[in-house]
Amino acid sequence: MDLVVARPEGLYCPPGDFYIDPWRPVDRAVITHAHGDHARWGMGHYLASRDSEGILRSRIAADMPLQTLAYGESIEHHGVKLSFHPAGHVLGSAQVRLEYKGEVWVASGDYKVEPDGTCAPFEPVRCHTFITESTFGLPIYRWPSQAQVFREINDWWRANAAAGRASVLFCYAFGKAQRILHGLDESIGTIVVHGAVEPLNKVYREGGIYLPPTVYAGDLKKGDPRLKHAIILAPPSAGGSTWMRRFGDYADAFASGWMMLRGTRRRRGVDRGFVLSDHADWPGLLWAIEQTGAERVMVTHGSVPVLVRYLRETRGLDAQAFETEYGDEDDTTPQEAG
Numbered sequence: 022m023d024l025v026v027a028r029p030e031g032l033y034c035p036p037g038d039f040y041i042d043p044w045r046p047v048d049r050a051v052i053t054h055a056h057g058d059h060a061r062w063g064m065g066h067y068l069a070s071r072d073s074e075g076i077l078r079s080r081i082a083a084d085m086p087l088q089t090l091a092y093g094e095s096i097e098h099h100g101v102k103l104s105f106h107p108a109g110h111v112l113g114s115a116q117v118r119l120e121y122k123g124e125v126w127v128a129s130g131d132y133k134v135e136p137d138g139t140c141a142p143f144e145p146v147r148c149h150t151f152i153t154e155s156t157f158g159l160p161i162y163r164w165p166s167q168a169q170v171f172r173e174i175n176d177w178w179r180a181n182a183a184a185g186r187a188s189v190l191f192c193y194a195f196g197k198a199q200r201i202l203h204g205l206d207e208s209i210g211t212i213v214v215h216g217a218v219e220p221l222n223k224v225y226r227e228g229g230i231y232l233p234p235t236v237y238a239g240d241l242k243k244g245d246p247r248l249k250h251a252i253i254l255a256p257p258s259a260g261g262s263t264w265m266r267r268f269g270d271y272a273d274a275f276a277s278g279w280m281m282l283r284g285t286r287r288r289r290g291v292d293r294g295f296v297l298s299d300h301a302d303w304p305g306l307l308w309a310i311e312q313t314g315a316e317r318v319m320v321t322h323g324s325v326p327v328l329v330r331y332l333r334e335t336r337g338l339d340a341q342a343f344e345t346e347y348g349d350e351d352d353t354t355p356q357e358a359g
Contacts, residue, residue: 037099092144139199191257207234
C-alpha cells in the first residue's frame, strides 16, 4: 500500500486516514505551511508544526481546531508515526515524515535549501519515498547567493534615497517580505510596509525573529519627508493601484525567482528585478532529493515532466507525477509567487 495517494480532495494517507495540505474540506488535515495554496479554511482538525501556529491562526482563524508538534516530535495515528521537520521555506514550514510498517515517506511541501535567518533551515530526512515540489524544476534556475541579492537591494535603495526618491519593492507578503526585511540595511532610511505585510511581521517578531522597525504605510501622508529616503514593501497586487499615489516619485522593483527571466520582468513593468526565491532552484532540488536517499520520488507542482524525466533517465530513480492544486500563493499568480 502506498502511504500517500492522490485523491480529489488532496494527498491522502490511507492507513492514517488523513490528508496532507488538502485543497477541499476534510476531517483531518496535516499542514506543511501557511501559504494559501497549502493551508485552507474548512478542515475539521488541523495538525501543523508549532512554529507555524501564529501564522496559521492569523491567516485562517484564531479559534481554528489546531494541534501542533515541535520539530522532531512524533505522534502515532492509526499505526502511522508522523513527525515534522524543517523545510526552510517560510516561518513554520515543515516536511511531514510518515512511517508505517517499516516504510518511510516524506512530503516536503515547499522548501528551499539556503538558510535565511527567518525560519528553521531545511533538514534532509532519509526516506524510501520523497514527495517534492518542482516550482523551479528547470536547469536554467540557479540562484545567486542571498548575500549578493541583499547587497543589490540595499545598493538600489541607497541610490534612490540619495536622489530623494522612494523605493517600492514588490514581494509576497508572507515569507518573502519578512526575509527581505531581515536583510535590509536599516541605516539607509525609513522602512515602510503595506497593510498586508505588517500583521505578519508581528507574528514573526513574536516568534523571536528579528525584523527592523517598520512604519505602516497608512500612517504616512502623501508628501511625508521620510518617503524620499524610504523603502516600501508591498504585495504585487498593490502595483498600479491608487494606494501607490502617496509615494510621489518612486522607483519600483520586484523580488522573485521568476525575475531570472527577462520577459517576466518586462511584463511586470518594473525598473528592477531581484532574483530571490523561497523555493529551491534546480541544484537545490537535486541536492535535497539525493540527501533523502529515496529510491522513489513523487513530483508535485511546477515543472513536473522535466524533473520526472531527469530523475528517471539521469538518476535512475522511480519518479512519477502527483496531480495537485498547489502553486498559487494567495495574492499572486503562480508565475509571480516565487
